[in-house]
Amino acid sequence: MENIKDFLSMSEEEKIRRIKSLDSKEVIHILTSVGTNALSAELLNQLAVAYNNSIQPEKAMETLDLVKEQERDAKWYYRYGYACAAISLRLQEKKFLYQWKALEMIEKAIIGSKTQEVIDWCLEIMDLRPDLTELAKMNPSSFPRLSAYYLKARPDNEGSEEKEKYKKVSAIEWIFDQKEYLPDAFARDFNMYMAKRYPDDWSEGMADEFVLEEPEILVTYEAWIRSPAQLHDNERLNEEDDLKEENKDNDMWQVEIMAHLKADNGKAFTLQELIFKLQNLMADKELGDHVFLEGMEYEGHECEGNGLINDPDGIPVFYVCCGS
Incomplete structure (x- = not known):
């Protein structure tokens, strides 16, 4: 396990580089030991990534909520949407609410993205979740950018024989x-x-x-x-x-x-x-x-x-x- 004192002595850039090299369990251990109040927006994002990857989407959302609104970028919205989508798989009564929230976050991630990378991540979620795709198809005016990038580009995502x-x-x-x-x-x-x-x-x-x-x-x-x-x-x-x-x-x-x-x-x-x-x-x-x-x-x-x-x-x- 990482020595917490050594981690705290690093520069912000070194901390981020180090965290990205660790597995999710170690990331959660280090960053929760430091305390969320002491974490930058980027380190809070990395903690949320670790929670998402550890199938703890509720904790991912709680962590992302700590990021100030003015510091929420396209990746933040993608990660929040990812967590909402994961939670919706577990629910029956509130399933629709989390599905809709996931689509709202994906829409905002696409709007705010400055690179194709984040858009591709968003489209991968849609590829894996036909329930979200169907909901978006039924409400194109609510998700116009998602419709432009996904629903129009891949109207029948299973078109070819190979697919x-x-x-x-x-x-x-x-x-x-x-x-x-x-x-x-x-x-x-x-x-x-x-x-x-x-x-x-x-x-x-x-x-x-x-x-x-x-x-x-x-x-x-x-x-x-x-x-x-x-x-x-x-x-x-x-x-x-x-x-x-x-x-x-x-x-x-x-x-x-x-x-x-x-x-x-x-x-x-x-x-x-x-x-x-x-x-x-x-x-x-x-x-x-x-x-x-x-x-x-x-x-x-x-x-x-x-x-x-x-x-x-x-x-x-x-x-x-x-x-x-």
């Missing part, structure tokens, strides 16, 4: 950490996470359901690395130029990685197997605060995959969507 075929993996979820698992240990932690996430709907047998009927796939994801040695044998960089010395930031490179995954049975991936393999890919990399798996997006087929495969017919490629 329909790979629909299940667009909704998979998990929280990545820097722990490399053996299969039995992962099975235990995965089922505990899913049971907590969906207390009324999850059973252990669901972990073994097939979600991707492909014998092998390629996945791409973004991460920070300190050395090419962190790449596994089944991984390649999409751009070797990313490793130029001038591209380093705090002794790390931001890179996009492609990995080749094979199904254990040679036919299809189960839910647990797929997320287990993704977790172990990520375990030795830095993801910053983008540790929340928010599905995978089909991107087409590749024949060579940066030298990982040689298949004239190609195999499917998926982008691993990670949010904060």
